Amino acid sequence: MLSEGAAIDIDEATAVARARAGDLDAYEVLVTRFTAPAHRAALLLGAGADADDVVQEAFVKAYRQLGRYRGDAGFKAWLLAIVANETRNLVRSRRRREGLWLRAAVREDPLQWEPDPAESAMARERRRLLVEQLRALDHRDREILLCRYLLDLSEAETAVTLDLPKGTVKSRTARALARLRDRMPEGVRGA
Known part of the structure; x- marks a missing residue:
């Protein structure tokens, strides 16, 4: 079990090892750390309004498949591969060739000074x-x-x-x- 302050400070490899051992708090660290890039990937790959569902499903699948994770390219890349597959499945099922990923690509930063x-x-x-x-x-x-x-x-x-x-x-x-x-x-x- 991780203390509140330690949950943020553990590195990726430690979080993965602890999550594999059944530590849900450690997996929560991974979820917190990689939700934004996973969501962005889902949006950019065409999930559109279903990006939240794609990301949630990807994290569930990743948790279930932690035993298969080898660590070759890092957890983020492995997770994004799952996100990419989930998004492809979604887009295929909707029979759409063009996704809504462009909205995310052209969105400007409202805090940017121009x-x-x-x-x-x-x-x-x-x-x-x-x-x-x-x-x-x-x-x-x-x-x-x-x-x-x-x-x-x-x-x-x-x-x-x-x-x-x-x-x-x-x-x-x-x-x-x-x-x-x-x-x-x-x-x-x-x-």
Whole structure:
């Protein structure tokens, strides 16, 4: 059993080990630590309004599967792979090709200081064009770029999340970036 202050201070490996041993407080530490990235991943991968349900189901499945967790790429990547699978299942069942992940991608930080309205307008337009071109990409290209740049996952974490070899992640990322770059209007490419 963890004390209230210790629950926040334990590292990931310790929390996983304790959770495997049946310590629900330790699993709660993992849930607290990784709910936001899991929710963001679900949103960006297309869960939309069902993101909370996807994340909850992913945490339940992760808890049940803790015995299978090997720790190769870290708990976060392993959890996000479960989130990705749950989201794919949801999207497939709804028979939708386009998810609501773009809303999360274009959402601006309301606390961000914007010094120049002209710069802000240009940035919004560049963001709109980028999202428009991301939407037009093949779903595999979108997933790779989403994981690498919007979720800020490493190549190894992306490989685990999308269940791909690391080399495939590297080559698909390069190709997807080239395709995206080619789709962008000339004046926006270098911005």
